[in-house]
Amino acid sequence: MSAKNLKEVSTEYMLFEAKREEQFMTGSEAVREAIRRANVDMAIAYPITPQSESMHLIGDLYAEGYVKEYFRGENEFAVMSQVAGGAMAGVRMFTATCGPGTLRAFENFPMWAGARLPIVIGFMTRAINAPLSIQPDTIEMAMLMDTGMLMLHAENAQELYDMYLMSFSIAERTSVHIPVGIFVDGFFVTHTRQKVKVVTEDVKLKPYDPSMSPTPHIDMETPPFRYMKDPFVMKSNYVSYAAHASWQQECMASIERSRPFLKELLGSFIEQQNPDAPIQIIASGTAVSQSREAIKMAKEEGIEVGLIKVKTIRPFPAEEIRQALSKAEKIIVPEFNRVGWLAKEVASVIPNNDRMVQGPRVFGGMTMPPDVIVKVIKENALFGV
Amino acid sequence: MSSKTTSIRMSGLGGQGAVTASHIVGSAAVMDGKNAMVNPFFGAEKRLAPAESYVRISDEEIFDTGEILYPNIIMVFHPDVILHGKSYTMPFFSGLQKDGIIIVNSEFTFDFTEDEQKDLDDLNAKVYFVQATQLARDIGGTDLATNIAMLGALIGVTKIVTMTALEEALQERFGAKAKGFVASGTTAVLDDAITKQYAKAEKLIEANMKVLIAASESAESLLAA
Numbered sequence: 001m002s003a004k005n006l007k008e009v010s011t012e013y014m015l016f017e018a019k020r021e022e023q024f025m026t027g028s029e030a031v032r033e034a035i036r037r038a039n040v041d042m043a044i045a046y047p048i049t050p051q052s053e054s055m056h057l058i059g060d061l062y063a064e065g066y067v068k069e070y071f072r073g074e075n076e077f078a079v080m081s082q083v084a085g086g087a088m089a090g091v092r093m094f095t096a097t098c099g100p101g102t103l104r105a106f107e108n109f110p111m112w113a114g115a116r117l118p119i120v121i122g123f124m125t126r127a128i129n130a131p132l133s134i135q136p137d138t139i140e141m142a143m144l145m146d147t148g149m150l151m152l153h154a155e156n157a158q159e160l161y162d163m164y165l166m167s168f169s170i171a172e173r174t175s176v177h178i179p180v181g182i183f184v185d186g187f188f189v190t191h192t193r194q195k196v197k198v199v200t201e202d203v204k205l206k207p208y209d210p211s212m213s214p215t216p217h218i219d220m221e222t223p224p225f226r227y228m229k230d231p232f233v234m235k236s237n238y239v240s241y242a243a244h245a246s247w248q249q250e251c252m253a254s255i256e257r258s259r260p261f262l263k264e265l266l267g268s269f270i271e272q273q274n275p276d277a278p279i280q281i282i283a284s285g286t287a288v289s290q291s292r293e294a295i296k297m298a299k300e301e302g303i304e305v306g307l308i309k310v311k312t313i314r315p316f317p318a319e320e321i322r323q324a325l326s327k328a329e330k331i332i333v334p335e336f337n338r339v340g341w342l343a344k345e346v347a348s349v350i351p352n353n354d355r356m357v358q359g360p361r362v363f364g365g366m367t368m369p370p371d372v373i374v375k376v377i378k379e380n381a382l383f384g385v
Numbered sequence: 386m387s388s389k390t391t392s393i394r395m396s397g398l399g400g401q402g403a404v405t406a407s408h409i410v411g412s413a414a415v416m417d418g419k420n421a422m423v424n425p426f427f428g429a430e431k432r433l434a435p436a437e438s439y440v441r442i443s444d445e446e447i448f449d450t451g452e453i454l455y456p457n458i459i460m461v462f463h464p465d466v467i468l469h470g471k472s473y474t475m476p477f478f479s480g481l482q483k484d485g486i487i488i489v490n491s492e493f494t495f496d497f498t499e500d501e502q503k504d505l506d507d508l509n510a511k512v513y514f515v516q517a518t519q520l521a522r523d524i525g526g527t528d529l530a531t532n533i534a535m536l537g538a539l540i541g542v543t544k545i546v547t548m549t550a551l552e553e554a555l556q557e558r559f560g561a562k563a564k565g566f567v568a569s570g571t572t573a574v575l576d577d578a579i580t581k582q583y584a585k586a587e588k589l590i591e592a593n594m595k596v597l598i599a600a601s602e603s604a605e606s607l608l609a610a
Contacts, residue, residue, distance in 0.1 A: 024415045049429065134429050136451075188450045193411050193423035289448040367451035 003065035006204040008039070011169035014205060015162060015265060020197040027189035030157040030196050031096070031122060032057035034164035035067070038120075039204045041091035042069040046079045048101040049134045050186035051124040055096050066204075067094075076101040080108035087117035090210025090217030092168065096122030098186055100129055102140045106147075112179045113148025113251045116215045118171035118208070119179040120164070121149075125285075125336075126186040127365050135365020136186045138285060141313065142341035148251045149179040150258055151313040152266075153284040157196045159311075160184050166265040168205060174212045176258045178251060183313070185336060188286040255315050262312060269317035270308050272324055277306035279380060280328040282321070282346055284310040287334045287368065294334075294373035301374075303381050305332075310342065318349040330380040331356045334373050338363040390443040391545060392453045392482075395535075396472050397462030400432040402532030405558070406460075407438035410536055412554035413546040414442045422447045426473070435471045442545060454480045458543065460535055462517070464491040476501055478510065485510045488538050488604070490517035490531065513542055513607050517600060525596040533593045537600025542608060548601070552594060559589050 009018065014037065025033070031054040035043070043062065045055035062070035069086075073079035076097050086093045097105060102123060112119055125140055127133035144151065150170065154160040160182065167180040184190065210217040263269065273295070281291045288309045295305045308324050310317065325331055325346075333343040333356065340358055347353040360376050362368045393410070397403035404425040411423035420443050427436040439453040452473070459478055465471045467489065474480065478487060478501075487510055494514045497505065505512065515538040521530035533555075540548060 024412055024421070132429060135426070187424065187426065191425050192450055193408055193421070194447075195415065195420070286450050289450055292448040367454065369451075369454050370449055371454075 007202060008206045009203045011166055011205060011265065014165050014199060014203065018199040018203055020199050022195055022197050024193055025157065025196050026053070026191055026193050027124075027157040027160055027184060028053035028057055028191065030161040030198075031164065032061060033196070033198045034161045035094060036061055036201070037199055037204045038094070038165060038168055039092065039207050040067050040094045041208070042086045043067050043094045044079045044082050044086075045070070045072045045095065046074075046076050046097065046101065047072075048076070048098055050126055050136070050190045051096050051098040051101065051122070054122060054124060054190065058094065076105035077108070080105040080112075083119055083121075084108060084112055084115065084117055087112070087119050088115065088218045090208070090213070090219065092172075092208040093117075093119045094121070095119070096124060098124040099126035099134075099137075099140060102144070103128065106143070109144065109147040109149060109179070114247065116177045116213065116251070116254075117179060118168075118177050118213075120167045120171055121179060121181050122164070123181055123183045124186040124190045125183055127363070133365040136188050136286075137337055137363050137365060138183070138185060138335065138341075139337040139339060139363065141183055142337065142339050144181060145314065145341065148255070149181045149314065150176075150255060150262075151181050151183060152311060153313055154182060154184045154189065155285060155288045155309065157189055157192065157194050160189060161196055161198065165199075165205070168208070170258055170261045170265065172208055172212065173258070173261055174214050176254050176261065177214050178254050178258075183285065185286040259315055262315070266311055268320075269312050269315075270310055270320045270324060272306065272308055274304060274306040275324065276327070277304040278327075278329040279303070279332065279377060280306040280308060280325060280330070281332045281334065281373070282308040282310065282325070282342070283334050284313065284342060285336065287336055290368045290370050291334055291373055293370035294377065297370055297374050298377045301378075303377060305377055313345070316345055316349070321346060322350055325350050325355075328355060332373070332376055332380065333357065333359065334368060334376075335359070335361045336363065336368065337361065389445055390441050390447060390449075391458065392456045393440040393442070393458040393460065393539075393545075394453045394456035395438045395440070395460045395462065396466045396477060397436055397532075398432070398465060398471060399427060399430065399434045399436045401436070401462045402529065403436055403460075403462050404438045406532035406536050407440045409551070409554045409558055410539065410546060411440050411442075412557055413550035414440075416550040416553050417546050419444055420447050422450060424450055424452070426452055435466070435473060437473050455482055456480060456485065457482050458486045458488070458539070458545075460539060461487065461489040462531065462535060464489065464493075464495070467497075468495065476504075478505065478508075481508055481510055483508055486542060487512045488535065488542060489514050490535055490538075492516055492519055513538065513604060515600065515604055515607070520600050520603065521596055524599050525592045530593060530596045533596045534600040537597040538604040540597070541601035541604025548597070551597060552590075555590050555593050555597075559593065560586050
């Protein structure tokens with residue numbers, strides 16, 4: 001297949017109608033296969049494990065002609081600034097990073113949202129140093145929670161693939177038009193080879209239309225040239241403060257406005273299994289997979305446990321979670337980080353949060369064997385009490 | 386983890402190809418119509434540092450991911466994993482399930498400590514020493530085929546995947562039509578080195594198959610012994 005003469009299709013067609021074939025691939029390869037079909041104009045890379053393979057493979061796509069421009073930036077701060085430049089100029093941008101790279105680039109993320117840039121970025125989450133660890137840990141998600149980007153958390157390579165393909169059209173809606181972060185647990189998904197159903201290679205998404213941006217893009221070919229995209233709020237007076245404050249609220253509102261589009265493409269914000277069980281596990285990312293195994297093991301021992309998988313962290317599905325947990329007697333929140341950000345988010349939206357069990361948590365790159373979750377389930381099993 | 390899943394832990398040194406071997410056997414399992422999940426795990430260190438890779442194979446859907454703490458099969462790619470503690474777990478067989486299988490690549494056999502041997506006996510573990518690197522060198526002409534010889538030994542001892550599927554997986558990995566999957570930047574460099582040595586991809590596959598079959602037969606003879 002070549003990059004030329006691909007049929008342009010809608011996101012809905014790509015996700016729900018296009019023919020698919022099952023392949024056995026790593027999460028990084030799933031990223032490549034999604035971006036191959038995403039009609040990306042420009043991608044900028046900077047290596048950091050476990051993200052490096054993903055942007056390396058996007059480089060291969062550039063060599064094959066699927067991505068129009070591609071280069072390696074000087075560091076993550078430079079990359080995120082350059083990605084902003086491209087998006088301000090009205091082209092579809094893609095990049096990815098993780099862990100320490102995320103932190104190095106951090107200043108740019110609220111700027112992206114404030115400048116209403118529809119950038120899609122991959123975070124292949126890993127531990128934050130020191131001591132040095134390159135292994136999976138989702139702590140960076142806690143830090144990105146309020147930067148104004150949409151946050152989707154993929155459980156496996158299949159979901160990662162699908163989330164990338166849907167994210168561009170959500171980011172680029174006029175009423176949304178903010179960055180979308182696709183999060184996936186480094187190594188546990190990026191380096192893991194598993195079955196993925198991918199769309200045939202003859203189609204790609206329709207291109208980005210910058211004229212649909214709610215703020216004008218920088219067009220250096222049509223005078224008068226604009227070279228700044230920020231509103232002029234640099235004066236120290238009431239109007240400038242009010243403009244800044246209302247703009248922040250507008251960005252937060254645009255996250256809320258993404259809900260109908262997310263619901264259409266994702267199907268739902270949460271997924272439930274065994275909703276009537278008194279013990280419920282709520283999780284996101286690969287903690288969901290580990291929970292699925294744990295629930296099977298608990299069932300073999302006669303304990304019924306429910307599962308709530310959270311797919312979007314921003315917008316946070318507060319009402320859906322409140323409903324889903326309305327009858328739960330114990331709520332277990334397994335997480336791959338020290339701070340327990342999901343437990344905090346859940347606790348902030350449900351009544352009687354003394355029902356919550358904090359953890360189990362593993363961090364710094366450790367694996368969470370299902371046995372660890374089963375142990376917590378048993379400690380909280382209500383029968384015979 | 387479901388009892389119907391076979392879990393393989395491959396422990397080696399960076400550069401020996403444990404990660405590549407795990408991807409190949411995972412692909413082969415899928416070609417045999419099974420489900421597989423392959424996870425490599427390694428630190429920021431590179432060559433000769435401990436590197437592990439994990440393969441889960443099952444007829445059922447597999448969700449569990451990450452390190453395998455309770456393997457059925459342990460493949461040790463280098464004696465240093467055991468003798469120098471270049472392992473993510475101590476002892477190297479930590480977590481091994483009952484009736485487990487251990488395949489060790491070493492050019493010499495050695496005794497485990499008294500405590501280790503007792504634990505292995507209690508687990509009814511079977512230990513097979515194979516000369517994978519020697520076979521790779523003699524038949525494949527390069528140490529780099531050690532991982533393929535280890536896969537041969539795995540098939541010889543367990544038949545966990547078919548030889549046909551393994552050959553197909555080798556084609557997928559090294560063949561002329563291979564899309565070339567990338568495990569890491571370092572793997573890409575090693576790939577370049579090996580493809581230079583074998584002018585044609587087919588020759589590389591052929592050499593790998595010879596190593597695979599020889600190692601498999603050699604391991605089978607250990608079973609009979």
